Amino acid sequence: MPTRKTGIRAQQADRTRDNILKAAVQVFSREGFAGGRVEQISTLAKSNDRMIYYYFGNKEKLFISVLEHIYASFNQAEAGLQLDLDDPEQAVRTLVAFIWDYYVQHPEFVTLLATENLHQGEHARKSQNLKALSGEAVGVLRPIIDAGQAKGLFRDDIDITHAYLMIASLCYFYNSNRHTLSSFLAVDLADPKAKADWLAFISDLVLRGLRL
Numbered sequence: 001m002p003t004r005k006t007g008i009r010a011q012q013a014d015r016t017r018d019n020i021l022k023a024a025v026q027v028f029s030r031e032g033f034a035g036g037r038v039e040q041i042s043t044l045a046k047s048n049d050r051m052i053y054y055y056f057g058n059k060e061k062l063f064i065s066v067l068e069h070i071y072a073s074f075n076q077a078e079a080g081l082q083l084d085l086d087d088p089e090q091a092v093r094t095l096v097a098f099i100w101d102y103y104v105q106h107p108e109f110v111t112l113l114a115t116e117n118l119h120q121g122e123h124a125r126k127s128q129n130l131k132a133l134s135g136e137a138v139g140v141l142r143p144i145i146d147a148g149q150a151k152g153l154f155r156d157d158i159d160i161t162h163a164y165l166m167i168a169s170l171c172y173f174y175n176s177n178r179h180t181l182s183s184f185l186a187v188d189l190a191d192p193k194a195k196a197d198w199l200a201f202i203s204d205l206v207l208r209g210l211r212l
Contacts, residue, residue: 017055019045024066029108032115033063033123064123067116070109071133074102078140088148092210093203095141096167100199103175110175138164145210154210166209170202 023045027036038059042049056062081098083091103110116124124130141164148154174181174189182189189195 013055016045016047016051020047020052020055020062021065021069023047024062025070025108025112028063028066028115029111033119036063038062060123060126064127066112067124068127068129068133070106070112071130071137074106074109075133075136077102078137081140083140083144085143085147088144088151088153089207091144091147092207095144096171096203096206097199099167100171100202103171104195107175110172113172114176141167148210153212155212158210163206163210167202167206170205174198 020041023041024036026044027040031037031040036059038049038052041062042052045051052059052062056065078098081094083094085091138160142160145154145158145160145163149156149158174195178189181187187194189198
């Protein structure tokens with residue numbers, strides 16, 4: 001019986017922590033780090049302020065955990081990709097489409113990254129886990145590049161970091177600046193056709209950058 005009781009308590013603790021983390025993602029993505037308040041998060045999580053301090057220490061550490069959480073969620077989703085390394089060019093298209101779709105379907109990811117960049121990455125630098133998480137994300141691209149090079153399709157001088165930055169920036173910029181660019185260019189960038197056209201364009205662009 002004591003073991004069972006401990007297990008139930010552990011599950012409850014995990015649920016409480018997860019609920020706080022999910023609530024923090026919503027609040028920080030909506031209000032930013034400065035505007036997001038602990039009491040807002042605890043109310044949304046149906047918890048209390050004391051639990052936030054118990055599990056995370058303080059607001060800053062909670063925000064760092066949020067950054068780690070959104071990257072880990074991205075990596076987990078990316079790990080489920082079915083990439084055909086016998087067709088490296090199609091694998092590139094699949095990866096680009098995944099990253100694009102993830103940004104579209106998870107606007108909180110884009111917003112939280114924009115928030116942290118406003119703070120010049122001060123919270124990200126304090127994370128003990130982001131470096132490992134970034135390595136996982138970039139690591140998905142490496143076997144695709146290796147396969148393309150082995151088949152004589154891709155250049156031998158590709159910098160893997162540059163290749164990843166190219167893909168990430170082409171997907172991120174459109175979504176992070178969609179509202180202002182729609183007004184500036186007098187084009188509805190939220191229109192499904194506009195988004196599909198951009199995905200097709202950047203997929204071709206990335207491949208042109210990798211090919212011999």
